[in-house]
Amino acid sequence: MSSLRVRDLSKVFGPRPQRALDLMHEGLSRAEILQRTGQLLAVAEVDLDIDEGELFVIMGLSGSGKSTVIRMLNRLIEPSAGTVELDGERIDQLGPAKLRELRQRKLSMVFQHFALFPHRTVGENAAYGLKVQGVDEDERRRRATEALETVGLADRSDAYPEELSGGMQQRVGLARGLATEADVLLMDEPFSALDPLIRRDMQDLLAKLQAELSRTIVFITHDLNEAMRLGDRICVLKDGRVVQVGTGPEIIDNPANAYVADFVSDVDRSRVLTAEQVMRAPRRTFRRTDRPELVLDWLEEQEYNGAYVLDDDGRILGVARDDRLARARRDSSGGVGHLLVDDFARAGRDTLLSDLAGMAAHHTVPIAVTDDEGRLLGVVPRARLLAALSNEEADVDA
Ligand SMILES: Nc1ncnc2c1ncn2[C@@H]1O[C@H](COP(=O)(O)OP(=O)(O)O)[C@@H](O)[C@H]1O
Ligand SMILES: [Mg+2]
Known part of the structure; x- marks a missing residue:
């Protein structure tokens, strides 16, 4: 069963999106459309099928439209055109109340930065997202504890962030994201600010958690090695368009075009290719x-x-x-x-x-x-x- 189904999703930043979309349909590029209309075609005709339990990575250079795509999935950004379906439900047609509920319960953006509140305990930090969601206190405590267990920090629940190492703090942040009950987690470059060692640690942890919990995760990165390490499948975006979707090895072995080939040419093959x-x-x-x-x-x-x-x-x-x-x-x-x-x-x-x-x-x-x-x-x-x-x-x- 396909969990998230995206068709023809496009976004124009500008006052007259239809004009830009018409030019897009005529086959003009982002640059040409910008030149003619002064409007930016951030995302163009994106189709995606993200499976239940999949860790799906969207990868591309800065400005390729990654954040715009992921934000359109739960309509933090309104699409200019196209459809998004979650388990058959048309997200692009939901009213405001349903939309709020959707973001809390089904399609939630995990905190961009894993920064913790210094004056709250580790347990309170882990439960924070649930509080925002209006989950009652007992349930919050139960789920936060569970999440802390999964990241190996259940015994530090009463500690304050400053008592933990930097790496442990990051784990608490990840636990906080995982404690939310949403079916699909949206993560927009969550590790990009971390120093390399902690980042590696967090990637391993996320991969491990994903293997255990099998949540559906849409994960954005501009780092190819991170994409290869984490992604069940990877979608490569360029100038707002999908250039290729496939497993890491598929993309390395069979790049769709010269752009992708160039992109993957310096990937660490030893960590992607399998026996x-x-x-x-x-x-x-x-x-x-x-x-x-x-x-x-x-x-x-x-x-x-x-x-x-x-x-x-x-x-x-x-x-x-x-x-x-x-x-x-x-x-x-x-x-x-x-x-x-x-x-x-x-x-x-x-x-x-x-x-x-x-x-x-x-x-x-x-x-x-x-x-x-x-x-x-x-x-x-x-x-x-x-x-x-x-x-x-x-x-x-x-
Ligand atoms: N609110 C906005 N208004 C105008 N242009 C925007 C806005 N948000 C993003 N853009 C532009 O859309 C393009 C895609 O941006 P974004 O989705 O943030 O890319 P990425 O996340 O891949 O770096 C970029 O050229 C960016 O400058
Ligand atoms: Mg971005």
């Missing part, structure tokens, strides 16, 4: 009943030192390694099943290349990529990993 994207099928696997000679001959021919041995369901039983096979060939009895060693590294589909890099060094065979049941999906040889990390095409013959 699934660089693995290849194993050249050959063996069964436990295969004779050592057979495996050894193949290894010699390939100049490999070991091979995976799988059970009937494709799960890894172990590695048949040349030295053990060679010794066993002399006393030659039965299959390789009793000769296997545990000499391999295992990764999941979603393991990041940065994590694969640490696993690659010490084993005879390429890293195994397995599914949840332990079945072998593919392998990542070291050369292939290094090629992917160094920004070459990952289809090298490794």
Whole structure:
């Protein structure tokens, strides 16, 4: 089910928006429209489908229209044209009372800055958004405590902000945002003012919380690495228009145009690309009943030192390694099943290349990529990993 559905959303800042919209429909650019009408087409014909539970990132340079888009979602800015639907309800048609309720309960902007009130306790700070929403005191306390638990600060509820480290204060701010009951949280560059270490910490925390709570979050950033770290999907905006929507790896592997390609050219690939994207099928696997000679001959021919041995369901039983096979060939009895060693590294589909890099060094065979049941999906040889990390095409013959 699609939670937020946006169609043809446009915004003109100026007294005669229709004139600018007409020119937009004729295909004129933002700059041309500005020149002809003196009006700024901040957002142009944006379509978005944001899924329930998704952390959806809107990314673009300053002035690309990010804040205008997110503010039109809950009509802090009135759209000039287009529609916004939340679970089938037309937000662009709500009256004032319904709109207020919507902002409190369904589509709320998380505080832009995580600054805390110095004279209120951590608990009171965490509950502040709820107070504004008119939630009663017991409920406020309960939910604030819950939110503080999720950021690991439940035991500091009675402390004052100045008694906490800067990083902890930021966590309280995030807890405050999460304590609100809204289905969809709107976050407009919430971490951009933070120093890099705390920022990293907050990104990790948000990713973790999102994995646990699966709120729908629309998150704005101008920082590509932040977008890649956090976003289930990323929407790239340029001059008010959507140029591409996709997962981080999709955008990196397949940029929609030169603009996006340029944008992503300096991204840290190791923190975006996953094992699934660089693995290849194993050249050959063996069964436990295969004779050592057979495996050894193949290894010699390939100049490999070991091979995976799988059970009937494709799960890894172990590695048949040349030295053990060679010794066993002399006393030659039965299959390789009793000769296997545990000499391999295992990764999941979603393991990041940065994590694969640490696993690659010490084993005879390429890293195994397995599914949840332990079945072998593919392998990542070291050369292939290094090629992917160094920004070459990952289809090298490794
Ligand atoms: N209230 C406003 N009046 C006139 N122009 C505005 C207003 N708000 C934003 N703009 C302009 O609209 C464009 C998009 O702004 P904004 O949505 O804030 O971009 P971003 O958040 O991506 O930096 C910018 O050129 C900005 O100057
Ligand atoms: Mg902005």
